[in-house]
Amino acid sequence: MRGRRKLRGICAAILCVVFAAGLFAGTVTSYSYATQFRERSNAPPSAAHLLGTDGLGRDLFARLLYGTRVSLLLAPAAALLSTLIAGIFGGFAGLAGGCSEKLILAAADLSMALPLLFVLLALRALLPLDISPILSVVATFVLLGLLGWPSSLRVVWASTKSFRNSDFLLLARATGCGRLRMIVRHLFPNLRPILFAQFWISIPVFVLTEATLSMLGLGVMEPLPSWGNLLRGLEDISAVSANPWRLAPLILLILVATCFQLVLPVQEETA
Amino acid sequence: MTPSPLKNLALVILLAFALPARAQTGGELHFCLHGEPKTFNPILVDDEASENIRYLTGGVLIRLNRQTQALEPALATSWTISRDRRTITFHLRKGVHFSDGTPFSAEDVAYTMKLLMDPETHSPTGDAFRSGEGNMQVQTPAADLAVITFPAPIAGLERLFDQVAILSAHSPKKEMAVLGPFYVAEYKAGSYILLQKNPNYWKHDAQGHSLPYIDSVRLDIQRNRDIELLRFRRGELQLINRLDAEQFDRLQHENPAVTRNAGTGLDAEELWFNQSPAAPLPPYKKAWFGTKEFRKAISLAINRADLCRLVFAGYAKPAYGPVSPSNHFWFNASLEEPKYDPQAALRLLAQAGFRLENDTLKDRAGNRVEFTIVTNSGNAPREKMATMIQQDLSQVGIKVNVVTLDFPSLIERMTRTFDYEACILGLVNTDLDPNGQMTVWLSSGEDHQWNPSQKTPVSEWEAEIDKLMREQATAPTEEERKAKFDRVQQIVAEQQPFIYLINKDVLVAVSPSVVGASPVVLNPWAFWNAETLRLGPAPELGVQK
Numbered sequence: 086m087r088g089r090r091k092l093r094g095i096c097a098a099i100l101c102v103v104f105a106a107g108l109f110a111g112t113v114t115s116y117s118y119a120t121q122f123r124e125r126s127n128a129p130p131s132a133a134h135l136l137g138t139d140g141l142g143r144d145l146f147a148r149l150l151y152g153t154r155v156s157l158l159l160a161p162a163a164a165l166l167s168t169l170i171a172g173i174f175g176g177f178a179g180l181a182g183g184c185s186e187k188l189i190l191a192a193a194d195l196s197m198a199l200p201l202l203f204v205l206l207a208l209r210a211l212l213p214l215d216i217s218p219i220l221s222v223v224a225t226f227v228l229l230g231l232l233g234w235p236s237s238l239r240v241v242w243a244s245t246k247s248f249r250n251s252d253f254l255l256l257a258r259a260t261g262c263g264r265l266r267m268i269v270r271h272l273f274p275n276l277r278p279i280l281f282a283q284f285w286i287s288i289p290v291f292v293l294t295e296a297t298l299s300m301l302g303l304g305v306m307e308p309l310p311s312w313g314n315l316l317r318g319l320e321d322i323s324a325v326s327a328n329p330w331r332l333a334p335l336i337l338l339i340l341v342a343t344c345f346q347l348v349l350p351v352q353e354e355t356a
Numbered sequence: 357m358t359p360s361p362l363k364n365l366a367l368v369i370l371l372a373f374a375l376p377a378r379a380q381t382g383g384e385l386h387f388c389l390h391g392e393p394k395t396f397n398p399i400l401v402d403d404e405a406s407e408n409i410r411y412l413t414g415g416v417l418i419r420l421n422r423q424t425q426a427l428e429p430a431l432a433t434s435w436t437i438s439r440d441r442r443t444i445t446f447h448l449r450k451g452v453h454f455s456d457g458t459p460f461s462a463e464d465v466a467y468t469m470k471l472l473m474d475p476e477t478h479s480p481t482g483d484a485f486r487s488g489e490g491n492m493q494v495q496t497p498a499a500d501l502a503v504i505t506f507p508a509p510i511a512g513l514e515r516l517f518d519q520v521a522i523l524s525a526h527s528p529k530k531e532m533a534v535l536g537p538f539y540v541a542e543y544k545a546g547s548y549i550l551l552q553k554n555p556n557y558w559k560h561d562a563q564g565h566s567l568p569y570i571d572s573v574r575l576d577i578q579r580n581r582d583i584e585l586l587r588f589r590r591g592e593l594q595l596i597n598r599l600d601a602e603q604f605d606r607l608q609h610e611n612p613a614v615t616r617n618a619g620t621g622l623d624a625e626e627l628w629f630n631q632s633p634a635a636p637l638p639p640y641k642k643a644w645f646g647t648k649e650f651r652k653a654i655s656l657a658i659n660r661a662d663l664c665r666l667v668f669a670g671y672a673k674p675a676y677g678p679v680s681p682s683n684h685f686w687f688n689a690s691l692e693e694p695k696y697d698p699q700a701a702l703r704l705l706a707q708a709g710f711r712l713e714n715d716t717l718k719d720r721a722g723n724r725v726e727f728t729i730v731t732n733s734g735n736a737p738r739e740k741m742a743t744m745i746q747q748d749l750s751q752v753g754i755k756v757n758v759v760t761l762d763f764p765s766l767i768e769r770m771t772r773t774f775d776y777e778a779c780i781l782g783l784v785n786t787d788l789d790p791n792g793q794m795t796v797w798l799s800s801g802e803d804h805q806w807n808p809s810q811k812t813p814v815s816e817w818e819a820e821i822d823k824l825m826r827e828q829a830t831a832p833t834e835e836e837r838k839a840k841f842d843r844v845q846q847i848v849a850e851q852q853p854f855i856y857l858i859n860k861d862v863l864v865a866v867s868p869s870v871v872g873a874s875p876v877v878l879n880p881w882a883f884w885n886a887e888t889l890r891l892g893p894a895p896e897l898g899v900q901k
Contacts, residue, residue, distance in 0.1 A: 121747050126666050141666055141744060210765035214728045214776060215757060307743045307758045317736070 096344035103341055107153030116147035119308035130330050137330055139318060143308075149334055152310035156292050157341070159226040164287035166230030171237035172280050176272070178238075179245025190242065193235040201232055205298060218309040225304055229291050237283040244279050248272055285349050289342035296338065312338050381569045383891035385870070387595045387883070388578040388587075393549070396540055397531045398521035399472050402480040404879075405577075408597075411880055412551055412573060414521025415535020415558075417446055417465065418514055422876040422884035425684050425788060427514055431460065431522060431535060431558070441509035441832065444517075448500040453556040454524045454533040462496035467525035469494050469504055481519045484791075485510065511829040511837060512789040537568040537887040549575045559887060568887035588614075588865055594891075595873065596865040597882045601668040601737075604863040616882075618862040618875035620673045622680045622785035625741065626854040627654075627729065627778060631807040633814075635774040640723050645777070649708035651852040656701035657752045658745055660694055663858050667740045671863055675856035677845045678796075682859070682877040683788050686838065688845040694856070698751050705752065717753030726755040727777040730769070733760035738780050741857060745780075770805065779805070780857075786879055790828065790841045797825045797844060806853045817851050868892065 106113055116134075122142035130137045136145035178189035208228050216224070248254055257271050292312060298304035299313025307314070315334035318325075325331050393405040398414045401407050417432040429435075432446040452460040472482040473492045485492070488508025495503040510516070527533035532540060537559070538551035551573040559567045576593075578584050585603055587593045589610075599607070599615075608615040629645035630637065637645075644650045660674035674694045679687045702712065709720040717725040729745065731738040739760055746756040761769070769776045786792070795801035799813040799822050813819035821844050828840035848854065864882040866873040871890040875882045883889065 119747070121744065123662050123666060141740060206762055206765075210761055214730060214759050215726075217757065221759075306760075307739060308746065320736075 093348050096348040099340065100344050100348060103153060103337070104157055106150055107155075107157050110147070110150035110154050113150055114144070114147040116144040118143065118148045118151040118310050120144070127328070129328065136333050137328070145315075145331070145333070148310040148315060149337065152312050152315050152334065153337065155222055155305060155309065156295060156312040159222060160288050160291040160295065161284075163226040163230035163233065163291045164284050166227070167233040167287055167291075168237055168280055168284045170231070170234040171241050171283060172276070174234075175238040175241030176245050176268070176276065179242045180249055180268070180272070182246075182249070186242075189238070193238045193242075196232070196235040201294070202297065204232060205229070205294075218306040222305045222309060222311065225295065225298065226291065229294055233287060233291060233294070237287065240283060241276065241279060244276060245272065248275055282349065285345055289345050292338065292342065381565075381890060382571045384572045384574055385570050385594055385883075385886070385889060385891065386574045386576070387593050387597065388576045388584045389549070390579055390581070390584075392546060392577055396543075398523070399468070399477060399479045399481055399531075408575075408880055409540065409549065409551075410519075410521050411536075412538045412883075412886055413534045413536040413540060413554075415452075415460075416518055416521055417448075418517040420515060420518040420788075420878075422878040422880075423874065425878070427518070432517075435514060437513060439832065441511070441513060441830075442507070443503060443505040444513055446502045446504075448502060449558060450500055452535065452558045454527055454535055455539040455554045455556055456524075456527050456529050456533040457556065458524050458527040458533055460522070460524070460535060461499040462502040463499075464522050464525050465502040465504075466494040466496050468520065468523045471523065472520060484516050484519070509830050511791050511831065512834075515789055538573055541572070546577055548577060551575065557887075561888065569890045570886075573886065585865075588867070591867070594867040594870050595882045597880060599863040599865055601671040601860070601863065604671060604865070605669040607865055613868055614865050616864050616866055616873070616875045617671065618864060618877050618881055620680055620682045620859045621862040621877050622682060622788070622859070623782055624675045624678070624680065624785070624859050625738065625780065625782045625857045626675070627658075627745065627780050627857060628806045628854045629654075629727075629778045630774060630776055631853070632774040633807070635776075637777060640719060640721060641727065641777065644719065644725065644727075647708050648851055649704045650710075651855065653701040653704040653708070653752070654749065654754075655852050655855045656695060656697050656704065657754075658748050658855070658857065659696045660857060661696065662748075663741055663744055666744065667737050668858065668860060671861040672858040673861070675859045677849050677856055678783075678793065678854070679790075679841075679845060680785070680859045680877075683785075685834075686788060686790060686841060688842040690842070691845060691849050698748075701752050712753045715753050716755075724755065725753065726757070728757040728759055729778045729780055730759050730761055730766060730776050731780040732763045732766050734762075738782075742780055771802070771808070781805075783854075788878070790825070790837075790844070794825060794829070797821050817847050821847055 120143065122138060122144070124142065125134070125138050126140055126142040128134055128138040128142075134144050134146065136149060139145055139148070174189050178186040205228055212221070212224055254267065254271060257267050262271070295304050295311060296313035296316050299311055299317060304313045305311035312334050316338070318331050319335060389405040389408060391403060391405045393409050394403050395401060395406050396409060398410045401410050416430050418435065419428050419430040420426075421428050431449050431452065433449050434447045436445045437443070446462075446465065448460070448462055448465070454460060469492065471477055472479050473485060474482075485506065487506055487510045490507030492507065493505040495505075497503065506513075522535055523531055524533045534540075534554065535558070537554055537557050539554050540549060541552040542548075542550035553568055553571050557567060561567055578587075581600070581603065584593065584596055585599070585607070588596050604615055604617075629651060631642070631645050633642075635642065664670060664672040664674060673681070676691045676694060677688070681687050681689075705717065710717055710725065712718075719725060729742045731742055733739075739758070742756075742758040746758055749756050766779075770779065783796070790797075795803040796805075798804065799807070799810040799818045802808050804810070807814065810818070813822055824840045824844050828837040828844075831837045831840060862875065862877045862881050864875045866875065866882060869892040871892050872885065872888050873882060874885060876884055878884065
């Protein structure tokens, strides 16, 4: 148990460092993520460029830091949005039952049946073209948040349904507890670990979905970096074997996704 | 009876000369097609894979030599064209047989042409021959004479016959009976096509040996270029018909002996601004895009040399215009070399009423010059070019956004809603003749991308291009056609409706075991001379792992 706690501490520390590096990218590096040093393209790591440069001569360390900011700030926001939607509608369906329950579950099933990637592609294509890269990345993550709720909803719904017939809610109802008070004082505290778990699980999922979208060229717009579009540099496997430092975004992604899984408190993990 | 020493010596000398020759004939050439052929019927071909099969199996009356870019006699030993360019008379080769043994005659030419021009056939190859109202007539006064008359003159008529593989009018095997160097022996959908040497092929080399030298060609259907490269490295494939710059660069570092750069290709990458009146854009942006000085300034501010060096690893050349310098006859050599000069760009912009304020370019009304370039997602070179153009134009105060869209969404915007500002795409040029670009240059054309399907030309220069393109199509001599198309290229260079960026090099890989390979810039780049390719001895086969 102590070892587990220690591991969680290390993971939390790693996440804090990575978050801070992303947040204060402008202080950590003096390079802009967009400046092209065209005479120094594909340069290996050096004192001037810690992770070398990409094919257009852009500093990869700067791009990784700014990419971390984009991916790690917006993925939790999208996860929060999807968890909120799942919490509200899943909780309502579980409590209300009847037609509302059937309707909400049918909507969730329908959403799960839709190929998320194609829906995202279609919605992305509908966005106006003249929006800035920042707005585009926010829009991408909002879309991820708005479309990523169904699986969380089913988990929340199943838990709420099991609570609905539980002794503590029955007792609360028998003592004349109002509906709102029952939800706020009795149901929500019991749902909290489940919602936390869904939130933590969603973050790496959204980071990876953005990476997939960027791999298809539909995620974050150039020149803004994200882990996704940095991972596109790994498409050419033999170029990577010749320049192993290009694996840095992948290593960071694996590290952060793993830390997110391990940092979950035991209570949330079992939820 | 014992053999005399003289006879033994003669035998040794004979063997010494005969063995290497035998080692270089026969065998199987192995490479990949990048898609499933949609048809084996040569008159229905409209995809690259089917076209490759047609090239290897089809016998044509006139063949375009991919190296010299000159027309050569094939099944027709000679031909004449009437002064009105409506009638072509072919004198056919005698004693030729299809792969199944059926004799070839003028009747087969008539049968093929009628099928080709039948509207019910919907032949894409036949479309190039359609001219004016009325029907085509084919006469066959003798077994070795075919006279074809079209209802209206056709420019570059003889060149079009390079695409017409002659079918047999009598063979029970229908289109599977061929006159080319190989015939389709086996086909496993999604897996491979096996072509065997046509035993009745008419062509012989200078020494009188029958062609082709190799016995068979195995074409694996492989869409994934990385797997193709991996298999080539393992020695499982003997050639790769087209490589991208990164793959080529890598392969060259590993084994320079297998890489071949055929030179600047015919395909171009270009940027254009949406000038369609139907575009849902603010009027001031339409005014910028419609201004010649604005387009020329953008062209001057783009560093094409950097695009070639960084995006294409140096395997590309700055593009002059619609015709690549590799197109020997049609390229207008008097065109100015594309320049990179941001200061000249700023001067031009100032002439057009733009001004630079705090590193931001503004128009007369004070609107910041900002536009969005769209391109298709998943195409890394285009995305990189757009990103580089973004930085280049920032130096003249222009803010550029780059958006990638999936191809159907992009086409929808380009052709239906016109909801885009600027676009980077490529023009695939498979034809040397400008007639193949008619729909691009005529203002009424659907591929006149900057402002398609105009009822009447909206500008004087577009009207002049329309006139020149129509005139060149009916001009009596190639020289007159060339003079008119040179003027078209000049107008395009002056007006920059398309800002041509680069022409990519044609990059292929050929195993050292393939003898006689001489890649060219015309499709099929690496195996255009498949009939004269030989396979070297086994130890040389393949590339080192």
